[in-house]
Amino acid sequence: MDKRLLSAMLDVDEEHWWYRGRRRIIAAELSRLAIPPGARILDAGCGSGRTMVDLARHGEVCGIELDPDAAAAAAARDGFEVRVGRVERLPWADRTFDLITCLDVIEHVPDDRAALRELRRVCRPGGWLLVTVPAHPLLWSRHDEQNHHYRRYTRASLHAAALAAGWELERLTAFMSLLLVPAAAVRLAQRHLASAGGDRGTDLALGPAWLNGLLECPLAAEARWLGSGRRLPLGLSLLGLLRRPSAMANGAAAGL
Numbered sequence: 001m002d003k004r005l006l007s008a009m010l011d012v013d014e015e016h017w018w019y020r021g022r023r024r025i026i027a028a029e030l031s032r033l034a035i036p037p038g039a040r041i042l043d044a045g046c047g048s049g050r051t052m053v054d055l056a057r058h059g060e061v062c063g064i065e066l067d068p069d070a071a072a073a074a075a076a077r078d079g080f081e082v083r084v085g086r087v088e089r090l091p092w093a094d095r096t097f098d099l100i101t102c103l104d105v106i107e108h109v110p111d112d113r114a115a116l117r118e119l120r121r122v123c124r125p126g127g128w129l130l131v132t133v134p135a136h137p138l139l140w141s142r143h144d145e146q147n148h149h150y151r152r153y154t155r156a157s158l159h160a161a162a163l164a165a166g167w168e169l170e171r172l173t174a175f176m177s178l179l180l181v182p183a184a185a186v187r188l189a190q191r192h193l194a195s196a197g198g199d200r201g202t203d204l205a206l207g208p209a210w211l212n213g214l215l216e217c218p219l220a221a222e223a224r225w226l227g228s229g230r231r232l233p234l235g236l237s238l239l240g241l242l243r244r245p246s247a248m249a250n251g252a253a254a255g256l
Contacts, residue, residue: 013050017212021219022132022237023054025175026101028227029130029241030058039098044087044119045105049074055101056080062097064090087115095124102131104237106161107149116165120244129167129242133158135174135235141187158240167242173226174235178218183236 013019039059043052046063047070055061056078063082065071075082083091087105100119106112119129133153134144140152151157155172162169176183222232226239 013048015212017215017219019050021176021216021223022103023051024216024220024223025226025239026051026103026130026132027054028223029171029239030055030099031227032229033099033128035059036098040096042090042092042097042100042122044090044100044102045108046071046074046082049077049080049082051101051103052080052082053077055099058099062092088118090118090122092122094121096122098124098127100127100129102129104132104134106131107133107151107153108147110150112151113161113164116161116167116242120166123244125244126246127244128170129240129244131158131162131240131242132175133238133240135238136184139184139187139236143187153238155238158238162240162242166244168245169240170243171231171239171241173231173239174237175222175226175232175239176219176236177222177232177234179215180234180236 035058037059041055041059041061043049043055043061043063046052046065049063049070052061052063052074061080063071063074063080064085064087065074065082066084066086068084071082071084074080085091086109087102088109088111100123102115102119106115109115116129116131123129134149135153137152137154144152159169159172225232
């Protein structure tokens with residue numbers, strides 16, 4: 001990630017409508033899972049660690065983050081175990097975690113299938129991976145370049161990557177649906193400005209409190225909708241709930 005963008009993220013992720021809204025949606029999805037008591041949880045690509053605070057309600061949380069400054073910020077929050085490293089090379093043993101979150105991370109990785117295979121390695125049989133990614137390749141813009149993205153996803157491409165890495169797909173939905181049209185307009189305008197050599201600022205300015213709150217409202221509504229088990233057909237982002245097949249299922253597939 002661009003260092004200027006990372007600094008902006010660390011400054012605003014507590015209050016910015018986008019991060020707050022995504023945390024609402026993640027919490028709604030997790031509320032539907034039968035997470036075992038005392039679960040071991042990994043936040044892969046944990047950024048500043050703000051999501052780890054919420055995950056700690058469900059069990060013992062660890063994190064990994066590529067950027068040392070962000071990892072230090074995450075570790076300082078509640079004394080979390082946070083390691084510096086890549087999601088393609090995780091420093092944990094096989095079958096360590098009951099639940100893994102990987103939020104807007106695999107689009108930063110050259111080989112997303114390798115990252116998903118490594119996440120599967122450290123997940124226990126029957127455990128979950130909750131992954132979010134940016135949607136719609138046609139919306140590629142300055143935002144993606146600043147974030148060092150390799151790709152934006154379609155439903156089909158995310159599903160294919162998950163299956164190729166050995167995951168079962170339990171649920172796939174769009175989110176940030178109500179903001180898709182205005183966000184698309186902004187991204188396309190940015191593309192035009194970039195081609196004309198225009199402004200190269202970040203998208204993470206917090207803005208006035210009233211506007212920040214207003215922009216979060218649609219995401220609160222989406223969280224309630226998704227928390228009921230329903231899906232959204234279109235959105236700026238995609239959410240996949242993946243599951244590592246249980247040992248019993250693996251044995252059945254092998255004819256045992």
